[in-house]
Amino acid sequence: MMLIRQTWEALQDRFFFLPPFPEQLDPLALFALLLVGGLLAGETLFRTIGLSRIVGYVLAGALAGPGVLGWLDRETLSMAKPVADAALGLLLLETGRHLDLGWLRANRSLLRSAAAESGLAFATIFAFAYLAVGLSLGWSAATAAITMASAPAVVLLTAEENHAQGQVTQRTLLLTAINCALSFVIFAVVLGIVHAEQSGDWLNALAHPLWVICGGVGIGMLCARLALMVAAGQAKGSVAQVFILVAVALLAIGVARMLAVPVFLCLFLMGAALNLADRDKVLAYTGLPQGHWILAIVLFVVTGAMLPLGDLNWITGLQALGLIIVRGLAKFAGVMATGRQDLPAAKRRLVGIGIQPLSATAIFMAAELAAIYPEVSGQALLLPLLAAALMEFAGPQMCKYALHKAGETEPLPAGRQQ
Template identity: 85%
Template sequence: MMPPRQGWEALQERLLFLPPLPEQLDPLALFALLLVAGLLVGETLFRRFGLSRIVGYVLAGAVAGPGVLGWLDRETVALAKPVADAALGLLLLETGRHLDLRWLNANRSLLASALAESGLAFVSIFTFALLAVGLSPGWSAATAAITMASAPAVVLLTAQENRAQGQVTQRTLLLTAISCALSFVVFALVLGVVHAEQAGDWLNAIVHPLWVVCGSAGIGLACARLALAIAARQAKGSAAQVFILVAVALLAIGVARMLAVPVFLSLFMMGAALNLADQTKVLAYTRLPEGHWTLAIVLFVVTGAMLPLDKLSWLTGLQAIGLIVVRGLAKFAGVVLTGRNDLPAAKRRLVGVGIQPLSATAIFMGAELAAIYPEVSGQALLLPLLAAALMELAGPQLCRYAFKQAGETEPPPEPRR
């Protein structure tokens, strides 16, 4: 670098506006290059090897992140996290819109399947973390709350990526939405348990969960009503309605961040409120544009960079694999043993495979908990975060396998020449 540096310094003597030669690439430029790399890796894996694009995005972030090569340091990842928050929020908004409470009331077997697979997953993970790993009851409950749900962003994007439609796809999306809602309720309760265990602070143990639940519900309901009120004056399915939906979602994200309420929970609540309150189908046929795949790239690259791969050892790796196996069997059994009246056994088994993904939501739940007690949470949350790291790679493939085996996917369009 000496000749270029000397040449640059010589130019600086004549051109006063030139800045000093940078010691390293600007973090924003580096992050932009990483997003491009993630896109290229994802497309290559999808078109040549039949793997999910999401795997490529996560791999790019994980390799370049602090846990491996360190091209992205923790400060750069922290700067990118608000964008990833927005991406996850918008995807959870769509997940919440799949949560039709009226239909659930009519279809009790679906609700039974969701309660069975989520309940079995929580109990199994809690028992494993408490007895096999040796975590305290509070952090065992936190581990179970973080990892009990399926990954709504992965399931939704995998279905869109493969243009999947059918009974297995629809049941997987619905069970994911319900288990996500249940895990959010459990997550709020676990916040109180962690406060009580770590600090013996019963005021925070009671008020903090209420603040999270009521704040998220209030933000979600208010923003849903605002979006419906404005969108009702526009043509149905128009670009104006899409713009209103995204703009109000961003408003919800901003308010949630100001009030220290989880963004992912607020946007999920907004989606569920839209589904429930949209009696005249104002926004029922309005979907996020294809551009939300751009947000997905940001989300999974940042998620990959947040994974604590530098703390992975043979022992923690075995514990994470054990958690994945226990969780997977519980969720699979919960689906297979219920819903016999409205879905054949073969399709129930495929749904049990399709709901396995665990990723971004777990990472962001862990970040919320880590912000409360950073001195303890680093080690206590290592198990669920490492499990999420492994399932970032395996989960999308399991979901895609289920949709494909059900015969509900379409081949990708031929690239333009």
């Protein structure tokens, strides 16, 4: 390196346009190399030992992040976060489109299952955080709101990765979409509780949740209407419709960031509004089939790097493991206790396993809270972040196991690798 530096400096005397010798790799170049590394890690783990590709993406980000090797510092991560915001938002757009309100009206047991597993998860996580860990009432509620939902991006991508179709797959996707919607509502309410506890400002405690909910609903519905209106003049399922869907989604992301409304909430509600308002099936056959995995690499590499693995010790590790266990048992019990009329017990057990992933949505919810009270949120939000860190690796495999055990995954053709 010394020889290269001396040669470069000698050339600078002759070629005045050369910049100073770079002391480190440009953050964008480093991030691009990390994405390639994440892709290779995911493909290698998938092809050699059958792990989900998502595990490889997260592993690459976690190793390169501040908590381990430190190749990506916090400044670089803050630059990459808007890209990950967009990736999560677009994946949640697809999750929202799985929220079939017509099926919910015809199948009330599904709504009961979602309410049972989400309600039990919130109650048990809150009790664990408050009684066992010793968090305050507000931060215990925040921990429960952040971790009660399944990871929609993980469930959606795992189903696609394994070409899964069937009753268990569809029920898992729908329950994930419903409990995601419920957790967003509770998260908005918890914002007010945290405001009241931390600052005693009751005006903000009441106004902030309303701003988040009304802003999310307004942006989501307006952008859904805009996408349908513009796409109606294009051929169904065409590249033009895909472009319109992505462009309007990016518009929603930009408006949400301008108005300080959570991006994940706006895009999820935009997807739900598209499903509800698209009576003429304008965008029903338009999706992001290949784009999902490009988004997934970006999202899970960044979230892997955001994980606070440097704060993991045996105490915090046991607390995070305890949260995962009580959450998992609550969600499993909620599914098993409901839906007996339309789903056999064996399939309900697999659905209870399939909805276990906890991942990027929880991390980005925590980031929203951390931005409001940075002086206290670091320690208060450590428990849900560490739980998400552990489930980043276990969750995709649990979901994959459930779909495979249900016999709903598509086997690979003989002699061919995926």
